[in-house]
Amino acid sequence: MEREMEHLIKKAGILVEALPYIQKIRGKTIVVKYGGNAMINEDLKNSVMEDIILLKYIGANPILVHGGGPDITAELKQHNIESKFINGLRVTDEATVKVAQMTLVGKTNKEIVALVNKLGGSAIGVCGIDGNLIKCKKLTHDEEGNPVDIGYVGDIVSINHKLLELLTSGEDIPVVAPVGIGNDGQTYNINADTVASQIACAMKAEKLMMLTDIEGILDKEHNVIYSMTIDEAHAKIEDGTISGGMIPKVSGCIHAIESGVKRVHIIDGRVPHSILLEIFTDLGIGSMIKE
Numbered sequence: 083m084e085r086e087m088e089h090l091i092k093k094a095g096i097l098v099e100a101l102p103y104i105q106k107i108r109g110k111t112i113v114v115k116y117g118g119n120a121m122i123n124e125d126l127k128n129s130v131m132e133d134i135i136l137l138k139y140i141g142a143n144p145i146l147v148h149g150g151g152p153d154i155t156a157e158l159k160q161h162n163i164e165s166k167f168i169n170g171l172r173v174t175d176e177a178t179v180k181v182a183q184m185t186l187v188g189k190t191n192k193e194i195v196a197l198v199n200k201l202g203g204s205a206i207g208v209c210g211i212d213g214n215l216i217k218c219k220k221l222t223h224d225e226e227g228n229p230v231d232i233g234y235v236g237d238i239v240s241i242n243h244k245l246l247e248l249l250t251s252g253e254d255i256p257v258v259a260p261v262g263i264g265n266d267g268q269t270y271n272i273n274a275d276t277v278a279s280q281i282a283c284a285m286k287a288e289k290l291m292m293l294t295d296i297e298g299i300l301d302k303e304h305n306v307i308y309s310m311t312i313d314e315a316h317a318k319i320e321d322g323t324i325s326g327g328m329i330p331k332v333s334g335c336i337h338a339i340e341s342g343v344k345r346v347h348i349i350d351g352r353v354p355h356s357i358l359l360e361i362f363t364d365l366g367i368g369s370m371i372k373e
């Protein structure tokens with residue numbers, strides 16, 4: 083009985099620790115980019131969706147943006163279409179963009195919506211085509227400004243934030259597939275990190291949370307950097323602490339902060355309930371970037 087009481091007291095302590103964080107995010111928008119191993123492992127899938135549902139129940143307004151690269155690659159293989167990548171972006175010809183749209187919108191998105199609903203939430207699946215949610219044009223230059231032509235890959239022009247405000251104003255959780263639409267009606271595949279960042283900027287989100295397959299941003303001794311300002315992030319890019327594929331991700335985080343997002347978190351989606359652990363505990367488990 084004494085051990086059980088100690089266990090209950092510890093649980094109460096966790097709730098008390100979370101209280102000020104719950105108060106801060108009530109009524110605020112939290113954009114979560116969902117990808118990596120958390121989309122593959124069944125237990126982690128449930129963990130992420132339970133976190134999202136809890137955020138909604140305590141008064142936050144979560145928006146879930148998902149990737150779907152492995153699903154697209156598998157479907158392309160079924161159609162005997164080779165997958166090609168340039169600088170991490172999928173080369174998307176006419177056949178590939180049709181498969182990507184079919185997979186992201188018709189399969190991946192609806193599976194996530196069904197899981198949220200199964201676990202007690204209420205989700206609505208949308209993509210950039212719906213209500214002109216994500217207007218875009220063809221991507222013609224990479225992040226360094228060099229000309230590129232990788233087919234029907236979109237460069238975001240605008241986000242219909244009014245539609246997202248309408249969807250989040252009720253009991254529903256928007257689940258967004260990273261497919262956009264051009265003025266000519268052409269469908270474009272878009273990097274999910276980019277979509278999540280641009281939606282967070284358009285919504286002036288309290289938090290943008292990027293689920294990854296790494297612990298967070300690491301220092302030169304490979305320890306997690308739990309918190310840094312955008313000035314510190316710039317310095318760590320310049321001195322080589324932040325390098326390789328982490329540079330575009332951190333640069334996107336910096337852009338989000340400069341565009342009005344209050345906090346950006348890069349967290350390990352391989353850890354069960356990583357979203358709750360990052361938001362509602364004093365230490366957190368990932369890297370937070372702030373102004």
